[in-house]
Amino acid sequence: MDIFNPIIQVLDSTIRLSVPLLLACLAGLYSERAGIFDIGLEGKMLVGAFAGAAAASVFHSALIGLGMAILISVAFALVHGFASITHRGNQIVSGVAINFVAAGSTIILGQAWFQQGGRTPALQPGERFEAIIWPGADAARDVPVIGPIYAELISGHSILVYFAFAMVPFTWWVLFRTRFGLRLRAVGENPAAVDTAGISVAWLRYRALICTGILTGVAGAYLSMVQNGGFVKDMTAGKGYIALAALIFAKWKPVNAMFACLLFGFLDAASIRLQGTPLPIVGKVSVQFMQALPYVLTVILLAGFIGKAIPPRAGGVPYVKER
């Protein structure tokens, strides 16, 4: 049993660390499937995290915080839409801009409003989402093997964690079993065909971006209101980019996205766990190596050595109606 408990602990932190990745990754899935590249996931998560923690601590309500996180994140998504759909600007340039505005404004506004060096006040109980203990979790803890799995892995997470994993089948259902999903995928592959069918390409893409904004908002709220108990500047720390990598790794499919995020979350959890401890065969693994691994894996995948990642065909191209 000496090896079993550490494994459970690593898997538990894997789940915790992959939730923001998963939410952001699914967020990116909606927009990229609709033909809008979004490297602004990072920025939208960041403003979501800030708005969530700020509103929760001012209004003393976790729900208001979550609502505000979603609202602000959607607003940023709409700016991206305004630039890249309405004005046919370069989607990557617009995403970069959003990341900068987010990084700067969260620090400036945080400092001006709370005077704690860019932090928001530490959230009190009731202002953050608490862990939900499932019935019988404490009683089951002593049962060998299944007990710890039930008590640690399945029970004891906040509502947002369950929401994130529920979004995986839901996203699959939306994309592959609803009319909206069919059109959304079509607009990412061949917008002209969608236009010919009399459906507005722009409105469809805007709706996809609103979905993106909602999910990045929840991802941000998770970071500042579940994982951390307050906003810290630059707290996304590249998670938006890892989510983007996971999206490519998952070849733009929801269920794959979950596994990719769990894999990247596991690498993160393992690197924290293994800090300084030598492994049996390879010896001491440096933290930096583990941190770089998701990026290296994605590059190798992109190079076509692990299957081929084919993006939606109309991705990154603004749609111009024939005149």
Next chain:
Amino acid sequence: MSTPYAKLPAWADYGLIPLINLSVAFIVAGFVVMLVGENPFRAAVILVEGAFGKGTGIAFTLFYATTFIFTGLSVAVAAHCGLFNIGTEGQAYIAGLGIAIVCLSFDSTLPWWLTFPLAIVASALVGALWALIPAYLQARRGSHIVITTIMFNFIAASIMVYLLVGPLKPAGSQAPQTRNFLAGAELPKLNWIIELFGAKIRSAPLNVCFLLALVMAFLVWLLIWRTRLGYEMRTYGHSPKAARYAGISETRIIITAMMISGALAGMMALNPVMGDQHNVAIDFVSGAGFVGIAVALMGRLHPVGIVLAAILFGMLYQGGAELAFEMPAISRDMIVIIQGLVILFAGALEHMFRPYIQALFASFSPKSVGMQAVTGKGA
């Protein structure tokens, strides 16, 4: 893709529209200043005075501008070839390794004017090599260069952190950086040029890299508009299909453009490393690569525009430091917002005001905007 926008006179295209976009970016930034409870006009005055009021301020402004000229040129060279090199940051960071190797090996034996050329070559080479893999993957495997260069930024950061907390750190030191360079790897300052004009400078890091940056700006102009290679790059950037039809090798042109871009990004590292800090420290690039995107877009990808835009951003950096001192509510992160807004309005939304300006021009003289060609199409 056909562009539905009609032509404007050149001065409006290269002067008026960027100016309007820039003004809008600054107006929005002004609103942010108001939101934190400060007066935007007073902020602007402090900013400009901080950057140009004293000799020291000017020297610092030009020091920052040097960095941004390199990264702006880097982004622009790739952009002329239709490639978005978002990896300038990583290429510059990893180039610090090349400089470290040269400086740590030769700083005790060679004078600066021998170390400097070696370091230029090393930084350019390392930067170019770091851009080579994403370029190759784009050219041969079709992997999107934006994604791969983002990944390479993170990989570069991991490698540099690993080296700087491990092998490159002198024994017994706690700080994650190399040992300080000796005199043989310290670049001479250029402050005396500003002092010629009678201004006093206490201590500022403006150094010979500024001249190197200007030379590079000229060479980039020469490359893009006066050589066959530059013509091929612009052709490919304009229409990959046309380039292929004209027999331009896609692989060769993408790899060449990205390696030049990476080399320019790498040279950026010379300025802070050899000109100012005299060591390679963690995160010494600190976002300058991303500023390059804003600079290149604002400068309309032309070296002259880039030098001007770089000086403007140098002014924001130097003036921003003064501003943070005078107005505690505004930290230097204000610049990050301005940078984002400039990228948004001068880059992603660059065509937002064009239809209105076009309509305005058309009402004065229809001929100047070629109205015959587009009449009634609602462009």
